[in-house]
Structures are given as C-alpha cells and as structure tokens.
Amino acid sequence: MNATILALGGYIFWLMVLLLSLAVIRTIESKKRSDKSLKFDPNGADLGNLGQRLTRAHLNTVESFPFVCGVMLLALATDSSAISNGLAFVVLGARIIQSSVHILSVSNNAITLRFVFFLIQFGIAGYWLCLIIYKFL
Template structure:
C-alpha cells in the first residue's frame, strides 16, 4: 500500500473514530442527564461544551472530505499517487491535529492553531491540484 492509500484510509478511520466518540459521548450524556429523548441538535449545542466541540470537529472533517478525499481519490484513480505520496501523511497529521485542538479548546490561541493546521491541508491540496493539472495538460 502506498502513502496515499494509507492517508485516505486514515482520514476515513479518523472520521469514523470521531463519530463513535460523539455517539458514545451523547449516549453517556443522555444517561447522566436522564434525558427522555435521544434527539440531539445537529450543531451539538445541547450536549455541553465538549459535546459541541466533538460535534464540530467531526463535521469539520466531513466538510473537508470533498476536497481532501477527492484529491486523494483522483490521484489514485489516475495512477498519480506519486504526486500525493510525499505529503499524504503530513496532510493526515494536520487533519488529526486540527481536530484534536478543536476538541480540547476554543480559546483564541487554539482557534489560531487550528487555522494553521487547516492552512497546511489547504496548501498541500492546492499544490497537489497544480501538480495534477500539470500532469494532464
């Protein structure tokens, strides 16, 4: 398996892990709060601070998947993973770190750090797009 495949698999696994953490948190929260309804707001605003941050971290991964996962899939589909392999783990690491910072804190410094991790991902994807376009033009 190459780095692109592993990074894509890692990204999908990370989204699933965040979803499992969120579902577990909501279940425990419901039991502790003795909630009668298992209905939750989509933004997580009804499950406390950590629940809301978990919700947003998960949704942020899902929101970014079209451009991150899309580029990784495009590279694999066009036999161009040599373009993405070199930075695939850097991108995955930045994604995971962004999520972890999102979960841990919403302080101004944490938001700035999160944005840096997002910019790393965005820049890598932009670089890959240019390289893919150069290959096929």
C-alpha cells in the first residue's frame, strides 16, 4: 500500500465532494428563485451563510492543492514516497477537518482551529519538500 497515492486520491475525492455539494446547493437555490438566470456570485454570497462557507471551503481546498498535492506528486515522481507515506493520512485528515470546520462555523474559535489544521498541512508539506530536496543534493 502506498499511503501517498491513497492520500492524494483522497484529497482529490474530497475536492470533488465539496464541488458536487456546491453544485447541488446552487441548483436548489436557482430553482427557488424567480429569476432563472444561471449567473452566480463566485464568492457564494448569493447562497446564504452555509453556501458561502461551502464556497470558501472548496476554494480553500483548491488553493492548498498546489503545495500539498504538488509535494505528494513530487514524492511519487521521484520515487520518494517513503518520505511522505508516514504522514500522508495526517495531511488528508487535516484537510478534511479544516474544510469541515470551515463549513460549520465562522466563530473566532473555529477560525483559529482551521488555521491550526492549515498549519499542520503546510508544515508537513514543507518538511516533505525539504527532505525530498535534501535527498537529491
């Protein structure tokens, strides 16, 4: 089992779940409106609080993809997944928790918690990157 491949797939799956959830909410909201326009506010403000939080959780996941999944892909491409395998599921779990907290609340405590889970992902990705680069020096 290669944990990096599974975690990378899990990250992509989570991104797809968020996107599909957003599409479902947008479809439901557009059916409720008398204006049947397909235009929408890209920040989700037209969807109410839950929709706006879901939009931001989705976009935040997209924004983190390059540095989190990019390092996972680098590990796989350089046959260095032994470096990333040990913490791959921690990174995936931190991403899912961060997104879930983002969707559930915007309280100060929730924002702090989201930041902690972001730092876990960022720190691990940075650690992996250093180890992969060091391997090739």
